[in-house]
Amino acid sequence: MQLPVIDPNIPFQQQYQPVIRSLVAYLKAGLKDNLHSVYVYGSVARKTARPGHSNLDVIVVTHSAFDSQKTTIFNTLRWRFKKDYPFVTDVSIETALVEEVASLDSLFSWGFLLRHCAVCIYGPDLAECFGYYEPSWEIAKFWNMDVADWVSYYRDKIAKSKAPDEQVKAQQNIAKKLLRASYSLVMYKDKQWIDDPLTCGEQFLQYHPEKKTDVERLGILLKTRRVIPKRSVIGLLDDYGHWLVKQYQKTEFRIG
CATH class of the missing domain: 3.30.460.10 (Beta Polymerase, domain 2)
Incomplete structure (x- = not known):
């Protein structure tokens, strides 16, 4: 397609x-x-x-x-x-x-x-x-296989942030990255390319409904313009971010 x-x-x-x-x-x-x-x-x-x-x-x-x-x-x-x-x-x-x-x-x-x-x-x-592309794991992994680096970078940035605007921007950036990376994990099965982060999250839940709470929390991070307690943000990155990284590794091992 x-x-x-x-x-x-x-x-x-x-x-x-x-x-x-x-x-x-x-x-x-x-x-x-x-x-x-x-x-x-x-x-x-x-x-x-x-x-x-x-x-x-x-x-x-x-x-x-x-x-x-x-x-x-x-x-x-x-x-x-x-x-x-x-x-x-x-x-x-x-x-x-x-x-x-x-x-x-x-x-x-x-x-x-x-x-x-x-x-x-x-x-x-x-x-x-270049010709036209089809949804594939090659595209997904090229753009998102570095998700572990992004999680680590923004975890550190949020933990050390002092100005509210700095933390809010970091919250939004990593939420956007994780929502898009979540959809890219299933893109090769879903046969679409979605760029809007919130829509990425919604479509991802068609394949992983058990992650509804995590995706909703990422949506809050993306949309809000206020500081969320650091402990909550870092907890989400440690939990969901770690799960997502593992899923990329497993999919790469399975598909190659």
């Missing part, structure tokens, strides 16, 4: 259209001839972004490395967007070289991301280098 792609002909939400124009203009000015193409993914690409809640997720593909310029260019971009578009909560930028993306080695990484999760907003669309 072929996975759907994001229709590039559907216009971006009106409030985000000047954001996209400014992004392209800034990157063209900063990178000049080194810029190959630019993509957005996530909720902005899907035209479901919520002002004041959604990040702008960007992929910048260049002809050659620009490490000496990268920090200055991207920090200035974030500063400008924070001032001009305060409803964009953050700008997350991934970079790659053309030769890295247009490679067989990138089949389940850049290939899948550009073909099914992103929209090209400038330059030659490298998604055209």
Whole structure:
């Protein structure tokens, strides 16, 4: 069953259209001839972004490395967007070289991301280098086999957080990751690709109804904008996070 792609002909939400124009203009000015193409993914690409809640997720593909310029260019971009578009909560930028993306080695990484999760907003669309994908364990494990690292990282981040905003952001990030990883565990059986974290949780429960309480708690972490007691959050990560990691290991052993 072929996975759907994001229709590039559907216009971006009106409030985000000047954001996209400014992004392209800034990157063209900063990178000049080194810029190959630019993509957005996530909720902005899907035209479901919520002002004041959604990040702008960007992929910048260049002809050659620009490490000496990268920090200055991207920090200035974030500063400008924070001032001009305060409803964009953050700008997350991934970079790659053309030769890295247009490679067989990138089949389940850049290939899948550009073909099914992103929209090209400038330059030659490298998604055209790849065919269409079907739901598979290879995709699921590539994007989520590191779930143990994520759980460990955010467990430590939440335990050491001092500012409420820092903890809330960490709560939401790990909840989003775990909900998506939960669905990816069953994606090869469910034969879909779901990106919305809450919908991921709901569909996952069709296969693991015994995890209803855990999924509901993850939903609370994702949606709430208040601090949840650290002991409760860490307990959830230790319990459900450990179970999820074990399930990935078992599935990988069984399927390979």
